[in-house]
Amino acid sequence: WKRPMMGKTGTTEEYKSAAYLGATPDYAGAVQVFNDSTSPKGICIGGGPPRLCSKGNIYGGTVPAATWFDTMTKVHAGLPEKPLPQVEERYVHGDPELTVPDVVGSEISKASAMLRDAGYQVTTVSISSPKPRGAVIAQSLRGLSLRGAPVMLSVSSGPVLPPTTTSAPEPLSPAAILPPPAPGVPSAPHPG
Incomplete structure (x- = not known):
């Protein structure tokens, strides 16, 4: 053949x-x-x-x-040989109209608008991240997909900062330092 x-x-x-x-x-x-x-x-x-x-x-x-x-x-005996038809570029590399916009790094309102304008459904989840508040840090769908598909965006809620103190902690009282007496052992008199 x-x-x-x-x-x-x-x-x-x-x-x-x-x-x-x-x-x-x-x-x-x-x-x-x-x-x-x-x-x-x-x-x-x-x-x-x-x-x-x-x-x-x-x-x-x-x-x-x-x-x-x-x-x-x-x-096919006696038939002339014919070439196969050319393959359309969209079948080789994908249809650019079906490419999900990559919005990682964008601000959430801009990212949501881009995805909705391209025909995708957008949902969001907030995640603590060192990235600025409102920045898209991940998306669930990339590459090629049919319009109408859901895209989940992970959005930075900003970094979690350690709590700040306004005054020095109070010193522990001696009672807080001494362990409780063992069961059946009389307690020692309080040193203070």
Whole structure:
């Protein structure tokens, strides 16, 4: 086989079915090998036609692919070879219209507006951070996504500062320093 084509294999768990889907500029077709029993078993290949067995070994690239290629070789006999159509750039690199704006580092009102204008739902959660209050420090969705998807923004509530004291702490009284007497032991007289 030397014609331009595309193909995809598929195999289910425990090898209970396998498939091959292929296409050329002229034709497309799919081959699936399966057992339509209410209790399907694995499908084994080798030494003859596919057969049911306890532990299958069939893959989409075996019997299904061989059947597709054998059939398509006959179907394409005498047809001129055609190239596959060019792939649209958006399928190779993603559609720029579906790129979620990266708003990390932006101020929350600006970030929310950018995401809403692009068609995304925005929710926020406040997190203590050394970043300035109101700065977006993380977002749940980046890259490509369909419009309408939710985006959770983590927004800095500002740094947590240690409490400040306005006066020196009062000294501890001797009673606060001495441990309590052990059970059954008479207490010593108070030193003060």
